[in-house]
Amino acid sequence: MTAAPALLLFLTPALPAGLALAAAALLLRLEHRGRPLATLGPLAALALLALALARAPLAGPALAPLAAGLVVAALARDRANLLHSECALKLLWVMGGALALSAAGLSLLALATGVGPVGEQWGVLRLGLTPRPVWSAALPLALLAGLVMLGGAPFHFWVADLFQGARPWLAPLAVAALQAAGAAWIAWRLGGIAGFPEGAALARAVLATAAIAVFLVSAGTLVSQRRPERRVGTLASLQAGLALAGLAATLAPEAGARAAAAWRLAPWAAHLALALTGAAALARFMPVPASPDAPGGALFRRHPASGLAGLFALFSLAGVPGTPGAQLWLDAARGLSAAGQTGALLALGAGWVAAFATVMQQVREAFGVPARTPPGRAVPWEARAALWTAGAGLVALAVAWRLAGRP
Amino acid sequence: MTWLAALRPGPRVTGGLLCAAGFALLAWDGLLAAALGAELLATAFWWWARASDDPARHLPRWEWLRRPAAALWLALAVAAVAPAGAPGPWRALEAGAVVWAGLELLAALPLARPFSDLPGPLLALGPWLPAVLPAAGFVVLWRLQEHWLGVARVRDAAAALLLVTAALAALRAFALRRWTAALRWLAVGDGALAALLVAVRAVPPAASLLLWLSASGAHAFLLGAELSGAVPRRGPVLSAIWRTTTWAASAALAWPMLLAMGARFGARGPLWSLAAALPVALIAWVNVARMVEAPERRAVRRPGTGITLSRVAPLFALAGVPVALAIASWSGPPVGWAAALLALAPAAAGGLGGLLTYRGVAPGALAAPADEPPRTDRLAVRGRAVRQSARRVFRFVTAFERTLAGWALWLLRLPAAPLRDLHSGDAQEYLLLLVGVALLAVVLPLLR
Structure with missing residues (x-):
């Protein structure tokens, strides 16, 4: 196999999910040095999460509860870890509740239309036999689980909580799998809705409003955050905004093929897996400066090249020009522009500027001021290898997108 | 790896390289190069600040430099997203972002206006460094003029802000006693007047660049010279040459702008011209009256050593002026004598006033002792009172602006709690x- 076709494997989330799994396995090994058997259970959970992520573009509604249950179980496994337990409890509350409410919405739609399959429901609703209040209440409820699992505002806190509270080998894959499952849930629920224009208009309004909320709240949150892990969490929430904006743009009747083609789940999930892996691993080695003249972290003082590999992932998450993430931001913006969603586009701009400013601030804090004292212990090779894996994966992703002519 | 560590450049060189690369990119065509250039410029100041003797003071002080870079990135993003022939609001957003970047670097926005009062983060070149920023602001506005000149509202707002900036810079340069700080404000004034020249489309782009290079280059040279012996102010002949050079370069910069004001703003033209004439006259006064001859440090003056940089530089500074004015006269409409003389009047009046109030050091005098009492003659007392008033006006305006900006920030933060x-x-x-x-x-x- 030549290099070019091999790179094209990055067009689906399978290979990026595999790389994210490899990075997670490295970090897991670091935590359980000399105890290989202890890694087997978590490794199995990680493999299932990677599988969920890889299958997300093709998945049906079952993926969302499965992914949520798997993450809660993986978090709750270590009873002695209080932060894990707290995260598990929060996720159980919010996702369990959201899935229950969405199940109610789905049931209401099924009852109102008398048919189960989603595609057929839109056809029945188009006949106008179902009262509008029924389906207009049921449709947003049915989408709620997807919105919550994407981690968009006002549910953006679970993402930051997970990055801060969960172990570094678990957090990125868990968040990526849950977000991909959320996006897949919405895409599944809205499949074929173009056949019911009134419903498409309502869904578009809901998604655009949710996207605006995500961008604006995340922008405001980023400005006030100081912990690198929480910043990565909010940047991941902004990725949810991109998914919502892309989905809203595809529903606009005036959008045409350009907006519809602008957003696809597979490249978004592939990028999410790699960018979150690198950024989350990097965040663990970033200092939280107490003053403007605080020295930099050991990673950037002893291993600046590895730090830069991790920064590439962080930059990509924020959509810094030149990174593959920037292409996703640009595509979402172009989709919104073509669909005439000016409000959402302006909010996206605000979110992007805040994300860009935050990562630049993070870079400066990471390097800090030159210190007179020698840096502390070396950063373990497993952590550095995880950073390089994510960084190299993102470079390969960018090349693959370039070869294919699209993300 | 010690040889590798030895090869690593120090913060001064690294910052200098970043700054030079930033300027080169700002001068390059296109929004991407400009955004990268502004980012490198901000990084250069950050690099110097983190390695300075007091990073806790310098890092927050120069943090605002990321804002112009962010504005240019935003302009780039808008240009990339908006389709060709996009409606007005998109073009206005792009123009607004470009103008924001240029104006903020030119100290024309209230958020970081007084940066020229303070020296830069690098110990050796600190007093000179802030003069780089208004230069960068002018280059942004000049290089990217096709991105903002076409949007009338943005262009007119920028012209108004530039006019206010020129007036404030002239006031500040007039009020400050330290010549280095006054020179930094004169550089801001040069940038503002040159950008105004661009905004009113008074002359072709090449001419506006040459005129700005002459005026700003002369002040930048003087500022640099102040850090190494103040050679241009040594001796009556050299200081007179430099006084003439800075006055002539500033007058040449303001002249076509004042000529074009009337035509550009129609019925409001005379009002704009009058508003622009005040800073022009004040800058001319400062150029002439404030550049006092430096006291000779040696008991026996060193004989002339022929051609030195300080003696040749005025030629370079003034060389662009006739070329620029020739380009302007060939490409523009014919100008009547009366209008031309009227446009020259503010600079002439300022220069004449400066000559009348000039009190230089007697040739050959030794350095004045530090405990010398201040002069008590009527002219000196009045001069101090006027300077004090100028200082108060500047402080009032900047305090008012800061209060307004603080309220706006408070309103933005209100929903956060x-x-x-x-x-x-x-x-x-x-x-x-x-x-x-x-x-x-x-x-x-x-x-x-």
Whole structure:
């Protein structure tokens, strides 16, 4: 196999999910040095999460509860870890509740239309036999689980909580799998809705409003955050905004093929897996400066090249020009522009500027001021290898997108 | 790896390289190069600040430099997203972002206006460094003029802000006693007047660049010379040459701008011209009256050493002026003698006033002792009173601007507190929030 076709494997989330799994396995090994058997259970959970992520573009509604249950179980496994337990409890509350409410919405739609399959429901609703209040209440409820699992505002806190509270080998894959499952849930629920224009208009309004909320709240949150892990969490929430904006743009009747083609789940999930892996691993080695003249972290003082590999992932998450993430931001913006969603586009701009400013601030804090004292212990090779894996994966992703002519 | 560490450049060189690369990119065509250039410029100042003797003071002081870079990145993004022939608001947003970047570097926005009062972060070149920023601001506005000149509202707003900046810079240069700080403000004034030249489309782009290079280059040279012996102020002949050079370069910069004001703003033209004439006259006065001859440090003056940089530089500074004016006269409409003389009047009046009030050091005098009492003659007392008034006006305006900016920031932060209170991090709250949003999701579509 030549290099070019091999790179094209990055067009689906399978290979990026595999790389994210490899990075997670490295970090897991670091935590359980000399105890290989202890890694087997978590490794199995990680493999299932990677599988969920890889299958997300093709998945049906079952993926969302499965992914949520798997993450809660993986978090709750270590009873002695209080932060894990707290995260598990929060996720159980919010996702369990959201899935229950969405199940109610789905049931209401099924009852109102008398048919189960989603595609057929839109056809029945188009006949106008179902009262509008029924389906207009049921449709947003049915989408709620997807919105919550994407981690968009006002549910953006679970993402930051997970990055801060969960172990570094678990957090990125868990968040990526849950977000991909959320996006897949919405895409599944809205499949074929173009056949019911009134419903498409309502869904578009809901998604655009949710996207605006995500961008604006995340922008405001980023400005006030100081912990690198929480910043990565909010940047991941902004990725949810991109998914919502892309989905809203595809529903606009005036959008045409350009907006519809602008957003696809597979490249978004592939990028999410790699960018979150690198950024989350990097965040663990970033200092939280107490003053403007605080020295930099050991990673950037002893291993600046590895730090830069991790920064590439962080930059990509924020959509810094030149990174593959920037292409996703640009595509979402172009989709919104073509669909005439000016409000959402302006909010996206605000979110992007805040994300860009935050990562630049993070870079400066990471390097800090030159210190007179020698840096502390070396950063373990497993952590550095995880950073390089994510960084190299993102470079390969960018090349693959370039070869294919699209993300 | 010690040889590798030895090869690593120090912060001074690294910052200098970043700054040079930033300027080169700013001068390059296109929004991407400009955004990268502004980012490198901000990085250079950060690099110097983190390695300075007091990073806790310098790092926050120069943090604002990322804002112009962010504005240019935003302009680039708008240009990339908006389709060709996009409606007005998109073009206005792009123009606004470009103008924001240029104006903020030119100290024309209230957020970081007084940066020229303070020296830069690098110990050796600190007093000179802030003069780089207005130069960068002019280059941004000049190089990217096709991105903002076509949007009338943005262009007129920028012209008004530049006029205010020129007036404030002239006032500040007039009020400050330290010549180095006054020179930094003169550089701001040069940039503002040159950008105004661009905004009113008074002359072709090449001419505006040459005129700005002459005026700003002369002041930058003088500022640099102040850090190494103040050679241009040594001796009556050299200081007179430099006084003439800076006055002539500034007058040449302002002249076509004042000529074009009347035509550009129609009925409001005379008002604009009058508003522009005041800073022009004040800058001319400062150029002439404030560049006092430096006292000779040696008992026996060193004989002349022929051609030195300080003696040749005025030629270079003034060489661009006739070329620029020739380009302007060939490409523009014919100008009547009366209008031309009237446009030259503010600079001439300022220069003449400066000559009349000039009190230089007697040739050959030794350095004045530090404990020399201040002069008490009527002219000196009045001069101090006027300078004090200028200082008060500048402080009042900047304090007022800061208050307005503070209120705007407070208004922006106002919703943040209740949003924070809404979520305290308890797990139970997650469920409550979920129920609240679900209710909204059900009720809001029903209300449509």
